[in-house]
Amino acid sequence: MAAAKPGAMQNANALKRQQSREQWSLLSLALPALLVIVLVILIPVGWLFYLSFLGGEGQFSLEHYQKMLKYKSYARTFITTFQVSILTTGICILIGYPLAYFLAQLPNRIAGFFMLTVLLPFWTSLLVRTYAWLVLLQRKGILNDFAIQIGLWDSPIKLVHNMTGTLIGMAHIMLPFLVLPLYNAMKKIDRDLMQAASNLGATPSRAFWQIYFPLSMPGMVAGSLIVFVLCLGFYVTPAVLGGGRVIMVATQITAILENQFDWGAASALGVVLLIATVLVLVVASRVFKLDAALFGKGS
Amino acid sequence: MRWWNKPASDTQITHGKRLWLYIVATIIMLLLVIPTFIVIPMSFSNSQYLEFPPEVWSTRWYEEYFGSAKWMRATVVSLKIGVLTMLVATPLGTMAAYALFVSGHRAARAVFVLLITPMIVPVILIAIGTFYAYGRMGLNNTITGLVLAHTALATPLVMIVITAALRSYDLNQERVARSLGATRLQAFFAITLPQIRFSVITCALLSFLTSFDEVIVAIFVSGGTTATLTKHMFSALRDFIDPTIAAISTIMVLVSTVLLLITQRIGANGKTER
Numbered sequence: 001m002a003a004a005k006p007g008a009m010q011n012a013n014a015l016k017r018q019q020s021r022e023q024w025s026l027l028s029l030a031l032p033a034l035l036v037i038v039l040v041i042l043i044p045v046g047w048l049f050y051l052s053f054l055g056g057e058g059q060f061s062l063e064h065y066q067k068m069l070k071y072k073s074y075a076r077t078f079i080t081t082f083q084v085s086i087l088t089t090g091i092c093i094l095i096g097y098p099l100a101y102f103l104a105q106l107p108n109r110i111a112g113f114f115m116l117t118v119l120l121p122f123w124t125s126l127l128v129r130t131y132a133w134l135v136l137l138q139r140k141g142i143l144n145d146f147a148i149q150i151g152l153w154d155s156p157i158k159l160v161h162n163m164t165g166t167l168i169g170m171a172h173i174m175l176p177f178l179v180l181p182l183y184n185a186m187k188k189i190d191r192d193l194m195q196a197a198s199n200l201g202a203t204p205s206r207a208f209w210q211i212y213f214p215l216s217m218p219g220m221v222a223g224s225l226i227v228f229v230l231c232l233g234f235y236v237t238p239a240v241l242g243g244g245r246v247i248m249v250a251t252q253i254t255a256i257l258e259n260q261f262d263w264g265a266a267s268a269l270g271v272v273l274l275i276a277t278v279l280v281l282v283v284a285s286r287v288f289k290l291d292a293a294l295f296g297k298g299s
Numbered sequence: 300m301r302w303w304n305k306p307a308s309d310t311q312i313t314h315g316k317r318l319w320l321y322i323v324a325t326i327i328m329l330l331l332v333i334p335t336f337i338v339i340p341m342s343f344s345n346s347q348y349l350e351f352p353p354e355v356w357s358t359r360w361y362e363e364y365f366g367s368a369k370w371m372r373a374t375v376v377s378l379k380i381g382v383l384t385m386l387v388a389t390p391l392g393t394m395a396a397y398a399l400f401v402s403g404h405r406a407a408r409a410v411f412v413l414l415i416t417p418m419i420v421p422v423i424l425i426a427i428g429t430f431y432a433y434g435r436m437g438l439n440n441t442i443t444g445l446v447l448a449h450t451a452l453a454t455p456l457v458m459i460v461i462t463a464a465l466r467s468y469d470l471n472q473e474r475v476a477r478s479l480g481a482t483r484l485q486a487f488f489a490i491t492l493p494q495i496r497f498s499v500i501t502c503a504l505l506s507f508l509t510s511f512d513e514v515i516v517a518i519f520v521s522g523g524t525t526a527t528l529t530k531h532m533f534s535a536l537r538d539f540i541d542p543t544i545a546a547i548s549t550i551m552v553l554v555s556t557v558l559l560l561i562t563q564r565i566g567a568n569g570k571t572e573r
Contacts, residue, residue, distance in 0.1 A: 233421025
């Protein structure tokens, strides 16, 4: 290579220059999208970040963060938020795994049809589904009627405007976010492996737990992470189905703005929520080596 | 051999032995779908209260909805913002996804992550942030402000779908076209775009729905004559249960069902043509 002719070197350099020019002009195609993100996400969130460090007289201060440590109500909000997020994720795994497994075992055409039952809620307005649960779970709702009829319980029990209702609604809304990545991961599992395990004498359940389950883990972790992170910042469903009894971070941010119009406090709470979200994502992607599962290879 | 004694999978487990799986899966699928459709019969009730099954059937709540200036105006606003978001987010996201996928530049990955931040940042933060920033820019209660915010929310979805489509597409075809004299632009529109068009249509529908169904940003940023359908629905839900919402929900469920079936349809066509 060292002995390459000067002319060839020149050509190579020119080609390299041309390539880099083209790369830049290609990248500029992403500019309009980037502008929108900067205008709608980066500037506003940056602004909130700034506001959260602003004291009453416009000086730098940590008072909003100190308040969070001082008052018990903040701690309770964060505990509730994590509680709801963890429980919702757990419920989603418990009911999402069998469903994804069932779908992954079917031939593609039939699976496509049953997949509609996952996609339809996914495409339906979250407000509509929250409303539907409000109706189903109310005192004189269908669920209470049905349970009394078949003798599960005697008198109507309170299923909504509390934690139970919130969890039911959240799990229903989040389930597709778990099932879709999990299904994709299961579809990628080489079926020959299961056959091989069976040929070597493994019982079906042993083959499942030793081969299939570990191989489906990346999909399950990715799906659970999406669900968990979405839960952390969720607003609509807890606000409606929680009936003021389930105060999550997003609910409290809105309450602070509506009642006290305190931008500093609301921003500080938002900043902590964002940091918690990013922290969860970073730690999980380190622990589970998620890069490939979340972003796809090589993007 | 009866069907339940036949092997169901590669491990020779029989259908009979995994009957529980079929039952569990069926119950879960029913639980997923029923709440979505339960609003339909309820919307045809004559009662002030939500009852099921309705004792007297009527279209009272539909008349209420179609007869109300408030609901009609909100519906028009939501449709307008949805269509505009679709028209802005689809090309923006497609351009960005194509650029980042093809360029192979060192910065491409960083830009990609930056562009999907709206999926990571909690929406409540985007909502109050835009509310504050728009207040300074005079964009609150404007269609422009809402379309911009919804575009930011829809763009990551477009990018992810288009990037996936480009991955399963052979970019050499574009190289061939260019070696035969086409410019990059010509090659994209003549060769690449027609082959990823099903994904582009899916993205357009997704962007529309993202905007049409969006609640939180709309609660903060829209108001007055630009209040969206979802904003009115949310306040109606929080304050008292107005059965008009059952009628509106029914219409929304039908819209999403139709849009979903369209994407499934074109998805199937896309596979057979390839």
